[in-house]
Amino acid sequence: MTSGQQRGRAALDRALPSCVRYLPGWVADHRRIFAELVEVIDWERNDITIAGRTIPIPRLTCWMGTSQYVYSGVRNEPRPTPAALTALQQQVQVEAGATFNSCLANLYRDGHDSISYHSDDEPELGRRPTIASISLGDRRRFVLRHQDSGERWELELGAGDLLIMSGESQSDYRHAVPKTMRPVGQRMNLTFRQFAT
Numbered sequence: 001m002t003s004g005q006q007r008g009r010a011a012l013d014r015a016l017p018s019c020v021r022y023l024p025g026w027v028a029d030h031r032r033i034f035a036e037l038v039e040v041i042d043w044e045r046n047d048i049t050i051a052g053r054t055i056p057i058p059r060l061t062c063w064m065g066t067s068q069y070v071y072s073g074v075r076n077e078p079r080p081t082p083a084a085l086t087a088l089q090q091q092v093q094v095e096a097g098a099t100f101n102s103c104l105a106n107l108y109r110d111g112h113d114s115i116s117y118h119s120d121d122e123p124e125l126g127r128r129p130t131i132a133s134i135s136l137g138d139r140r141r142f143v144l145r146h147q148d149s150g151e152r153w154e155l156e157l158g159a160g161d162l163l164i165m166s167g168e169s170q171s172d173y174r175h176a177v178p179k180t181m182r183p184v185g186q187r188m189n190l191t192f193r194q195f196a197t
């Protein structure tokens, strides 16, 4: 076991809900894949408008899918999928027992970048979607919270970890990657999704 896997496991003090499967260190050559994808993905800076105020989304993103994806009022035109990502997607499909046709990539440049609490519950994803999430680069805290009970789970995701969210993970839970004061380097997250067109 690598030290990364040990760190990942230690961060989890309670069993995760059964709709979430955590596979620490799943991407064996995660450093090489991070270095390649950070260069070849067509990273975008997008703005979000909340209550009439337009602010930059606190991370870089890229939507690689079959059609336009609108979330939080942001219209994402699909970008081409690099070959390195297609190869990863094929392996992830086998592990998840699901097929995916799209990937939303996020790049958290430092501790100021984040994603606030949300569920991936857009209608195009279906009612109980399976979403496979790969984290590369530095570890960041991923928080999963049950909507009604408020019960929380925290995982330090990075370095090739795979998280498979399925079943009621989007309908009953929300998730976030909060900002941190800790000095951290870049973290990339790839969420593979099946998107109805």
Ligand SMILES: O=C(O)CCC(=O)C(=O)O
Pocket: 104, 106, 115, 120, 133, 135, 142, 157, 175, 176, 177, 189, 191
């Ligand atoms: O960075 C992460 O681990 C989560 C990303 C996420 O929740 C999303 O893109 O919907």
Ligand SMILES: [Fe+2]
Pocket: 118, 119, 120, 175
């Ligand atoms: Fe999400």
